[in-house]
Amino acid sequence: xxxxxxxxxxxxxxxxxxxxxxxxxxxxxxxxxxxxxxxxxxxxxxxxxxxxxxxxxxxxxxxxxxxxxxxxxxxxxxxxxxxxxxxxxxxxxxxxxxxxxxxxxxxxxxxxxxxxxxxxxxxxxxxxxxxxxxxxxxxxxxxxxxxxxxxxxxxxxxxxxxxxxxxxxxxxxxxxxxxxxxxxxxxxxxxxxxxxxxxxxxxxxxxxxxxxxxxxxxxxxxxxxxxxxxxxxxxxxxxxxxxxxxxxxxxxxxxxxxxxxxxxxxxxxxxxxxxxxxxxxxxxxxxxxxxxxxxxxxxxxxxxxxxxxxxxxxxxxxxxxxxxxxxxxxxxxxxxxxxxxxxxxxxxxxxxxxxxxxxxxxxxxxxxxxxxxxxxxxxxxxxxxxxxxxxxxxxxxxxxxxxxxxxxxxxxxxxxxxxxxxxxxxxxxxxxxxxxxxxxxxxxxxxxxxxxxxxxxxxxxxxxxxxxxxxxxxxxxxxxxxxxxxxxxxxxxxxxxxxxxxxxxxxxxxxxxxxxxxxxxxxxxxxxxxxxxxxxxxxxxxxxxxxxxxxxxxxx
Numbered sequence: 001x002x003x004x005x006x007x008x009x010x011x012x013x014x015x016x017x018x019x020x021x022x023x024x025x026x027x028x029x030x031x032x033x034x035x036x037x038x039x040x041x042x043x044x045x046x047x048x049x050x051x052x053x054x055x056x057x058x059x060x061x062x063x064x065x066x067x068x069x070x071x072x073x074x075x076x077x078x079x080x081x082x083x084x085x086x087x088x089x090x091x092x093x094x095x096x097x098x099x100x101x102x103x104x105x106x107x108x109x110x111x112x113x114x115x116x117x118x119x120x121x122x123x124x125x126x127x128x129x130x131x132x133x134x135x136x137x138x139x140x141x142x143x144x145x146x147x148x149x150x151x152x153x154x155x156x157x158x159x160x161x162x163x164x165x166x167x168x169x170x171x172x173x174x175x176x177x178x179x180x181x182x183x184x185x186x187x188x189x190x191x192x193x194x195x196x197x198x199x200x201x202x203x204x205x206x207x208x209x210x211x212x213x214x215x216x217x218x219x220x221x222x223x224x225x226x227x228x229x230x231x232x233x234x235x236x237x238x239x240x241x242x243x244x245x246x247x248x249x250x251x252x253x254x255x256x257x258x259x260x261x262x263x264x265x266x267x268x269x270x271x272x273x274x275x276x277x278x279x280x281x282x283x284x285x286x287x288x289x290x291x292x293x294x295x296x297x298x299x300x301x302x303x304x305x306x307x308x309x310x311x312x313x314x315x316x317x318x319x320x321x322x323x324x325x326x327x328x329x330x331x332x333x334x335x336x337x338x339x340x341x342x343x344x345x346x347x348x349x350x351x352x353x354x355x356x357x358x359x360x361x362x363x364x365x366x367x368x369x370x371x372x373x374x375x376x377x378x379x380x381x382x383x384x385x386x387x388x389x390x391x392x393x394x395x396x397x398x399x400x401x402x403x404x405x406x407x408x409x410x411x412x413x414x415x416x417x418x419x420x421x422x423x424x425x426x427x428x429x430x431x432x433x434x435x436x437x438x439x440x441x442x443x444x445x446x447x448x449x450x451x452x453x454x455x456x457x458x459x460x461x462x463x464x465x466x467x468x469x470x471x472x473x474x475x476x477x478x479x480x481x482x483x484x485x486x487x488x489x490x491x492x493x494x495x496x497x498x499x500x501x502x503x504x505x506x507x508x509x510x511x512x513x514x515x516x517x518x519x520x521x522x523x524x525x526x527x528x529x530x531x532x533x534x535x536x537x538x539x540x541x542x543x544x545x546x547x548x549x550x551x552x553x554x555x556x
Contacts, residue, residue: 005308008039009068009332012323014316015045015180016399016444019052019388020317023063023381024359028314030378031367035406040312043067045323049442058424059377059413070309071325074273075266077306079287084109087116087256090146091124092248105297106422108256113293114501115202117258127247127255135166137188137246140254144208144231149244150249151210151235154319156217158208158231164188168209171243176200178217185354190242195221210246212239263288266295269325270306277303315359316353317341320446337363337397338543344478357395357402364405380413384424391460391497392421396546422462424496431462431470431529436477439470442493445542446485449551454508455485456542456550458493471503475532478507489514493538502539504546507530516554 013021022044029042042064048056056063082101085094087108093197133139134150145160147153167186172179176196183189186207191197193215201209202224208231211217217232225232230386235242261285264273277285277300284297311326312333318341319326326343332344333350337359354362360382367374374382386406390398390541393406410417431439444457457478461467474492482490490506496502506512515521515534539545 008041009310009312010041010043010070011314012043012045012067012070013314014321014445015323016441017044017046017052018049018315018443019055020359020385022048022052022064023055023385024314024335024363026061027360027378027382028312028363028366028549031363031370031372032312033368034372039063046441050429050430051388051424054424055381055388055426056319059380059384061377061381067323068277069324070329071269071271071305071306072089073266073330074264074268074270074287074298076309077270077298077302078485079298080284081296081388082107082284084113084115084294085119085252087253088146088250088251090142090150091127091252091255092150092245092254093146094119095121095124095248103284103297105282107286107294107297108252109294115263115288115292115294117253117256118261118284118286119252119256120283123252123255123257127250134170137169137250138165138167138186140250142250144233146249146251147210147246148233150245151233151237153210153233153235156211156232156234156386158233162206162231164231167264169243169246170238172197172201173239180204189366190239190246192239199224201230206230208233209215210242212236212237212242261286264298265290270303271328274303284462313343314363317343317353318447319343320448329387335359335366337362339548357398357401358386358389360389361399361402361405364409374409374412376413378407379535380415383409383413383415383417384420385423387417387424388428391495391500391540392417392425394497394500395541395544397541425460425462429459429463429466431459431461431466436473440474440477440481445549446487447551449554450491452554453487454489454491454511455481455487456493456540456547457481458495459539460495460497462497464496464499467496467503470494471505471533475505475507477507482507491515491546493539493542493546497540500540501535501537504534504536504539514550514553518549 005146013025025042029040043064044064048063049189058211082103084107094494097106098121106119107115108117109115128221142164144162148155148160167188169188172191173187179200183204183206185205188208189201189206190210192212198209198221214234214236262280266287266289277358284299287295287298308328308330311329311331314335317334317336331345331349335352337354338357352362356362364382383406386402390402393403440457446455477491487509492505496505505513506515512532512534519536523536
């Protein structure tokens with residue numbers, strides 16, 4: 001496993017990401033990588049909305065990779081890089097590799113890296129229990145090269161690439177008269193330097209003879225063996241040792257487990273594989289990549305002290321808005337401009353939270369503080385985020401710092417803010433052909449206040465007719481979404497950027513009355529005729545205007 005300083009760190013915004021969330025992740029990852037030389041990857045926790053898509057296309061930037069969970073995966077932890085072997089290697093060779101690498105399991109893979117099976121130290125042990133099956137070597141289709149390697153032998157007649165796949169193994173301990181009674185065609189005969197025994201074995205059509213103790217083989221025997229198709233090899237070992245070792249020449253393919261091999265993907269989550277590993281007696285389990293190719297082995301010991309993914313959060317700090325699995329992650333930094341939420345960290349982290357209109361403004365400051373030049377593309381992304389989050393400075397969350405940063409960034413990016421903002425907002429409010437679900441979750445956040453849980457979605461538009469047409473659709477879908485999320489109340493903001501006002505859809509017991517009380521909306525003449533909708537002039541910000549008022553009202 002790579003050292004910690006070489007581990008990749010993911011830079012992530014909140015679920016249902018907006019332009020600030022996406023652009024801040026991209027630009028902060030660039031800054032961190034530039035300053036540290038380490039790997040930082042911008043990611044997104046949800047789909048890219050139309051406005052953000054316009055921004056990314058305008059500045060020719062790819063959307064970050066989608067990450068739906070940051071639970072610890074197999075690829076995040078250390079795995080044993082046990083080298084794969086061919087299923088044709090001998091048991092002796094496999095045993096040697098196990099001792100050399102101090103492992104009890106070897107993966108058998110093809111030349112392309114595809115897993116074919118596994119051989120364990122237990123499988124090798126069991127192979128020695130077949131003591132009474134003298135034909136097991138031929139049943140295992142043992143290659144002569146394996147026999148030569150195991151016996152440290154030399155081939156005299158025949159090819160090492162041929163296979164011993166018929167007959168039994170026997171020792172020629174008797175005289176030739178008796179040998180004729182038990183040597184059969186294709187047998188493998190272990191014998192000494194007696195010419196008569198060698199001649200008898202060949203005449204009885206043995207498939208192979210092994211001459212022990214390094215004895216020579218006469219020209220006559222060689223010639224006869226060549227004519228009869230009998231393979232001849234010599235070994236420096238004595239007859240007893242040769243007979244003892246020869247079973248170790250069998251290929252592991254005859255003993256390895258090929259079916260129902262329990263293997264995991266490097267994308268698997270540790271939570272999912274932990275119980276499976278605990279329920280099996282296997283010591284090691286193969287790990288495969290997305291193409292089914294072998295990567296390494298994992299054992300229960302690898303799960304001990306497993307470190308989660310390294311994460312930097314931008315534009316949020318509440319667990320309810322964070323990507324799934326945040327509790328397993330190793331949060332390193334948080335850069336945000338929202339209220340303090342509920343994200344817990346395993347250790348102290350770098351936490352920068354400022355009361356500004358946009359996270360991108362903070363990141364712009366961090367570039368300047370580090371003395372890092374901001375290129376045209378980065379400037380464009382940061383400026384777009386500020387324009388979006390402050391509704392071109394119309395939002396009450398906007399500060400003089402945001403305006404100054406956006407002005408400087410627009411100059412670097414070469415854009416005219418008013419003109420660019422109109423096109424960006426128009427792209428974001430183009431809702432033709434979009435489903436109710438797509439519109440509702442385009443910008444949605446979940447909040448908790450005491451024992452109450454509520455959600456707020458928002459759509460901003462320059463087109464009042466478009467917003468008016470959405471009222472009925474969003475009112476119906478908000479009720480559906482409330483049931484799906486199992487929250488107490490659901491709100492949806494239909495925000496007119498030009499008029500700087502919001503028509504607020506309120507769903508759930510007491511939701512409409514709560515908002516009316518919070519914003520002091522009294523009298524039927526000030527109420528929208530359609531039940532479930534409250535008009536809120538001057539309200540455009542979910543973060544600074546709507547959510548805090550709802551929370552205060554709930555606490556009262």
